[in-house]
Amino acid sequence: MGTTRPIRPLRQTQASKPPPTTTIPKLGSSMPKPLTKPRAPNMTRTRMRGVSAPPQQSIVAARGRTTSGSLSRNPSSTLDADMAAEKRKLANVQANHALISKQLHSQGTNNNNHRRELIGYADELEQMRRKHQKEIDDLEEELVKREVETNEVVEDLKTCKEDLDRERETVGSLNETITQHAMDRERLDTQIQSLNDQNADLQKRNEDLQDTIEDLKTQLLTRNDVLADLHKELFESEIARRKLHNMVLELKGNIRVFCRVRPILPSDTSSSSSSPEDIAAEITYPEDSKSIQLRSSTTTATGNIRHETHSFTFDRVFNTTASQRHVFEEIELLAQSCLDGHNVCIFAYGQTGSGKSFTMEGGLGEESKGMIPRAVEQVFRVKDAMKSRGWEYSVEGQFLEIYNETINDLLSSSTSAEPTKKHEIKHDLKTNTTRVTDLTIIPLTSPSQTKTLLTLANKRRSVASTLVNEHSSRSHSVFTLRISGLNVGYPEGGVEGTGERCEGCLNLVDLAGSERLNVSFGNGGRGVGKERVKETQNINKSLSALGDVIAAMGSAAGTTAGNNTNGQQQQHVPYRNSKLTYLLQNSLSGNSKTLMVLNLSPLAVHLNESLCSLRFATKVNNTQIGGGGVGKKGRG
Numbered sequence: 001m002g003t004t005r006p007i008r009p010l011r012q013t014q015a016s017k018p019p020p021t022t023t024i025p026k027l028g029s030s031m032p033k034p035l036t037k038p039r040a041p042n043m044t045r046t047r048m049r050g051v052s053a054p055p056q057q058s059i060v061a062a063r064g065r066t067t068s069g070s071l072s073r074n075p076s077s078t079l080d081a082d083m084a085a086e087k088r089k090l091a092n093v094q095a096n097h098a099l100i101s102k103q104l105h106s107q108g109t110n111n112n113n114h115r116r117e118l119i120g121y122a123d124e125l126e127q128m129r130r131k132h133q134k135e136i137d138d139l140e141e142e143l144v145k146r147e148v149e150t151n152e153v154v155e156d157l158k159t160c161k162e163d164l165d166r167e168r169e170t171v172g173s174l175n176e177t178i179t180q181h182a183m184d185r186e187r188l189d190t191q192i193q194s195l196n197d198q199n200a201d202l203q204k205r206n207e208d209l210q211d212t213i214e215d216l217k218t219q220l221l222t223r224n225d226v227l228a229d230l231h232k233e234l235f236e237s238e239i240a241r242r243k244l245h246n247m248v249l250e251l252k253g254n255i256r257v258f259c260r261v262r263p264i265l266p267s268d269t270s271s272s273s274s275s276p277e278d279i280a281a282e283i284t285y286p287e288d289s290k291s292i293q294l295r296s297s298t299t300t301a302t303g304n305i306r307h308e309t310h311s312f313t314f315d316r317v318f319n320t321t322a323s324q325r326h327v328f329e330e331i332e333l334l335a336q337s338c339l340d341g342h343n344v345c346i347f348a349y350g351q352t353g354s355g356k357s358f359t360m361e362g363g364l365g366e367e368s369k370g371m372i373p374r375a376v377e378q379v380f381r382v383k384d385a386m387k388s389r390g391w392e393y394s395v396e397g398q399f400l401e402i403y404n405e406t407i408n409d410l411l412s413s414s415t416s417a418e419p420t421k422k423h424e425i426k427h428d429l430k431t432n433t434t435r436v437t438d439l440t441i442i443p444l445t446s447p448s449q450t451k452t453l454l455t456l457a458n459k460r461r462s463v464a465s466t467l468v469n470e471h472s473s474r475s476h477s478v479f480t481l482r483i484s485g486l487n488v489g490y491p492e493g494g495v496e497g498t499g500e501r502c503e504g505c506l507n508l509v510d511l512a513g514s515e516r517l518n519v520s521f522g523n524g525g526r527g528v529g530k531e532r533v534k535e536t537q538n539i540n541k542s543l544s545a546l547g548d549v550i551a552a553m554g555s556a557a558g559t560t561a562g563n564n565t566n567g568q569q570q571q572h573v574p575y576r577n578s579k580l581t582y583l584l585q586n587s588l589s590g591n592s593k594t595l596m597v598l599n600l601s602p603l604a605v606h607l608n609e610s611l612c613s614l615r616f617a618t619k620v621n622n623t624q625i626g627g628g629g630v631g632k633k634g635r636g
């Protein structure tokens, strides 16, 4: 809002201007109007009236009167007198005329003066008019400015009014809020008061508690000492537990064999019109869960049919209904052994299509997942549990296959276009550990990583089509978890670790199909490509090498236990006869644990192959290694 200057009323000023005080008599239409009245001498008027000729009537009357009077007296003298009078009058008139002329002349002079005066006035008036016009223009310009200003001021005022209205509204609501706050405040004051009371109570209780805390601190110090003693005891009992755990496994046998028969699958009957009962082998499972019986019928040379029952006993027998979880329950103790620093080997053995891959890797679902993912999970579970016993572990994984006696890295990121690396097996005799050169080793931080590793490995695995199983694996696959532990103690409990280290290794081996050539490809193996025959020969060679190694280890254990004290030479174990046995040398020998899961087909057509597998597994089952036990288990 600007300051307003007082506006001088223009028109009013002009209107209120007093008119010229003097009015000029009209002397002629062309004459300028005089500003002042011409001043005619009064005397002249009077005198003119005095000297002017009398009106005719009065002259005639006078004449009449005079004639009647003078005629009666003297007409010539009267005439003379009249003449004289007239002459005087004339003289008067002439004098008046001269005077008037003179007056007219002076009047003309006056008029000129007046005209000059008028021109001066006109100039003055023009100047004034111009001045006034300028003033008017200035004032109008000012007025326009003022109007704009006024409009702005009006707009401002409008905005201000709106603002004011809003502010009023705000003030109104603020007032309400203030009222509300005042009420709240009152309430809070009341609460504060009650809190203050409570605070006073609490302070008093706090003081009491301080005393209690002091007591507890003293007790805690005493308890800490007790706890440290308990930790020490725990550590010692952990060592005892390990010993006992190992003893349990040794009692169970450092080499154990489980037998598992897979169910009949829809695909087994799809190619023929037979029912599952028609194609099933005669297999029975005695109730002890450790035996299995197969009944065979053979035609003798004399044409008679001979029925035979073949009984086998193992550490555990699982029938066709056994679930993956069920099988793993019997295995899970082995995961603890790995973390205790032992080497563990779990093999799946059996003919093609008998369920080895299903047992080891399993399906994608939670229920169907196999021994590999379950064992990894168990290792991680035990690893976490061992923290409370003062142990920290790191876990890493590798996955390889042995195909035609050549090692392939199943976790390698190299493409098939790149030249394949030649991997060699190296044993460290000091640490009893085995390394394969140039192999991909992946640190594992969670069990969920295993799924990814298995998928990757399966993509790279050599598979070929056979008669028995369309996607049969023609190689041995070995998944290895390497576990290193360090005793770090209980830093939070103030108990230092012993720095003790342990290294364990869990090998989960899915062996290639154990069947003979004529079973794999039919027709006694005739007409089969050289490559396939070579594959099968290599598979069979390495499997029999495995059998030989296990048998030799059993003999060596017997020798060690019984005869070595007499200085007899130790039994030679032919680990080097195959890549598989050489690779697993450290995991089979010494105090390691071995489990073989024998997978059997339920089909009658595979009965002979099943009997072969059962005999092989029996040989393994009858072997005992390590732990100073006897070379053979009780049953022959």
Ligand SMILES: Nc1ncnc2c1ncn2[C@@H]1O[C@H](COP(=O)(O)OP(=O)(O)OP(=O)(O)O)[C@@H](O)[C@H]1O
Pocket (backbone or CB within 6 Å): 261, 262, 263, 265, 350, 351, 352, 353, 354, 355, 356, 357, 358, 359, 469, 471, 472, 473, 511, 512, 513, 599
């Ligand atoms: N216990 C079981 N329950 C259900 N299905 C099974 C079971 N065992 C095996 N199978 C099924 O049988 C088929 C053959 O099994 P698998 O591939 O595991 O045999 P394999 O012995 O590994 O054969 P190969 O040596 O040729 O790899 C698969 O379809 C598998 O899902």
